[in-house]
Amino acid sequence: MTTTQSQTSKPHLVIIGSGWAGFYLAENINLSSYNVTLISPRRTSAYTPLLASAAVGLFNFYLAEEPVRSASRCDLNFVKANVLSIDFTDKTCQCTPAFEEDPKLEKIQFDIAYDYLVIAPGCMPNTFGTPGVDEYAIFIKNVSDAMRVRKTLFDLLEKASLPCTSAERAKELLHIAIVGGGPTGIELTAELDDLCQNELSKLYPRIAKYVTISIYDVAPHILSAYDAKLHDYATSQLKARNVDVAPNTHIERVDEDALYIKDKGRVPYGMILWATGNKNVPLIETVDVKINEKGLKRILMDDKLRVFKKPDTTTSTSGSDVWDSVFSLGDAADIEGQSLPTTAEVAVQKARYLVENFNALASATGTAATSAFAKPFTYSQKQLVSYIGHHDGVIAGKGPNDPGWTGRSAWLAWRSGSLIWNRNWRSRVVIVITWALNRVFGTEMARM
Ligand SMILES: Cc1cc2nc3c(=O)[nH]c(=O)nc-3n(C[C@H](O)[C@H](O)[C@H](O)COP(=O)(O)OP(=O)(O)OC[C@H]3O[C@@H](n4cnc5c(N)ncnc54)[C@H](O)[C@@H]3O)c2cc1C
Incomplete structure (x- = not known):
């Protein structure tokens, strides 16, 4: 040594x-x-x-x-x-x-x-010891995980587009299961739903209608860190866009192409994303x-x-x-x-x-x-912001008398966070340019 x-x-x-x-x-x-x-x-x-x-x-x-x-x-x-x-x-x-x-x-x-x-x-x-999760689910911690999501999604879309794939099988392949209804799971749901509603319907007109997104959580609500009015709002907005919001759902195990829900049984999936803590x-x-x-x-x-x-x-x-x-x-x-x-x-x-x-x-x-080190550390609480898709978001209030807010301004507050989180000025400029280009020409998805 x-x-x-x-x-x-x-x-x-x-x-x-x-x-x-x-x-x-x-x-x-x-x-x-x-x-x-x-x-x-x-x-x-x-x-x-x-x-x-x-x-x-x-x-x-x-x-x-x-x-x-x-x-x-x-x-x-x-x-x-x-x-x-x-x-x-x-x-x-x-x-x-x-x-x-x-x-x-x-x-x-x-x-x-x-x-x-x-x-x-x-x-x-944390998989909470659920069998099969380590082998088959995708965790989102790093850029390599984000790359895996994108590659898996496009592979599934191409498999579902093959002439030999039945409509029934295409629906199974294009079921995206997201486990964990906290901010990470909900933001993944929101971004994937936006993608499906906007870009994919143009790129895959024949099969885009088969894409379904489910969000599962063992808790009685998604976004449970927010107060009742805000998590109810998020649930109703996601449901209105046909996202299957499934709280009170206990996933018992996962295998290569299906997850198993307590009291419900086998649910086929094409991609499973795991964000439970x-x-x-x-x-x-x-x-x-x-x-x-x-x-x-x-x-x-x-x-x-x-x-x-x-x-x-x-x-x-x-x-x-x-x-x-x-x-x-x-x-x-x-x-x-x-x-x-x-x-x-x-x-x-x-x-x-x-x-x-x-x-x-x-x-x-x-x-x-x-x-130095004479004063203790003190934390300054920032507002909790989550994106729920379709240019809509939820922002928690600052105290018991502040109900928080929702809508486009909440989305803008969340989106501007992309610039605040990124600490490299060169990258910030590129992000702004990319947003402008996406707005005019659509996202670069087709090139990936
Ligand atoms: C998808 C996603 C979205 C998120 N969004 C938000 C958000 O919007 N707002 C927010 O405030 N938080 C968010 N978080 C939470 C935030 O990312 C974490 O709180 C933060 O990463 C914690 O930072 P950290 O440095 O403690 O740990 P990490 O960022 O996890 O880094 C730990 C590092 O230690 C390394 N390491 C581990 N073990 C060892 C070892 N034995 N030896 C040497 N190195 C080791 C790891 O490889 C890694 O590089 C999000 C998290 C995820 C996954």
């Missing part, structure tokens, strides 16, 4: 994960003050709110992600690896190269030493830290995002000690007693807090240095 250490006199900041949290930190930390190493199996960071739009061809896939390596920050050190475990006493991360197509590399292990560590490995999709990544099981064991397992931190040690049940210590120079961010972590949702909004605000405090720590001298 080899050990990699910082080669400069600057403190070595190691970040685990290149998602919203880790990437924001790596992009904004002062590289003249810190020697920064980002460890992740992915060399890009996905703009997850843009994935559904990219999947249906509203803009090119490359606009929905950002490469970790960039010419403007070539001092940032990137290691394409998975962290297997962390030794908080020796201050090292045990890593293995992450190359799915070259598994023999996974036998190699190496250590990376840190002075400061930020743990941001995110979460993975998060579970912890394997690293969370290995680290010697305090974990929230209820529901989603998350690393617990104090209000300065410092990671708590695992409580020692053999002694009378309170378990409130934190590990030296270890912080955590994003979906994988939560502040003890102040639980926040697993969203990009929360991940970025926490990453911004660390950037400000790490940069203050580096630039301050003497007593000024002690002002």
Whole structure:
């Protein structure tokens, strides 16, 4: 096993994960003050709110992600690896190269030493142990998943168009099942429905009428984070466009071409998309830290995002000690007693807090240095916005007396988010140009 250490006199900041949290930190930390190493199996960071739009061809896939390596920050050190475990006493991360197509590399292990560590490995999709989901469903986490949605959809349309395909079989092939009625599932439904109603009816006039979209959720409502008036509105609008909205639906298993619903039985599908929430990544099981064991397992931190040690049940210590120079961010972590949702909004605000405090720590001298990390992290809640298709959206109210709003202005607020989420100015300009071109000439779907 080899050990990699910082080669400069600057403190070595190691970040685990290149998602919203880790990437924001790596992009904004002062590289003249810190020697920064980002460890992740992915060399890009996905703009997850843009994935559904990219999947249906509203803009090119490359606009929905950002490469970790960039010419403007070539001092940032990137290691394409998975962290297997962390030794908080020796201050090292045990890593293995992450190359799915070259598994023999996974036998190699190496250590990376840190002075400061930020743990941001995110979460993975939760299948709730439903048999067949891992094998047959598509999860939407990265651009490669969005590409798979687009390819699968077009393959199904071509299979359904074959002269040898019966109308009955075409209907089965063109049944798109979306599992999970939260914002991700609903936005996928909305974008796919728009695509079917607009572009596909022109490209596939003979078979477009066979496309059906079902949205399944075990809960009694879709968009259950919104108040009753808004989730009822979303349900009625989707139903009016012939989307099969099926709450109170328990999917028991999935096989190659059908899902099995409790009390209903076999329902054939052509493509199944799974968006039912998060579970912890394997690293969370290995680290010697305090974990929230209820529901989603998350690393617990104090209000300065410092990671708590695992409580020692053999002694009378309170378990409130934190590990030296270890912080955590994003979906994988939560502040003890102040639980926040697993969203990009929360991940970025926490990453911004660390950037400000790490940069203050580096630039301050003497007593000024002690002002870094003096104030706790505070979260500023943004409004919850979801697209429900057909240029319509829902926006949650700001408090009990604010009913929120719906309609075209809600859609515009959601759509403008595509520009706010994307942090690259060049990509923003290309997105605006693509929207204008789509409006005049239709989307680029036919070319994909
Ligand atoms: C389709 C979709 C749409 C969404 N839309 C919105 C939205 O509109 N608004 C919003 O606020 N939120 C949205 N979210 C949620 C948001 O994407 C997450 O909250 C956010 O990605 C969390 O950021 P993160 O950095 O904690 O984790 P992630 O972005 O998941 O990144 C984690 C990173 O860590 C890496 N990693 C994992 N394990 C290891 C390991 N052992 N070693 C090294 N690296 C590791 C992963 O490969 C990944 O690069 C959406 C999510 C999805 C999937």
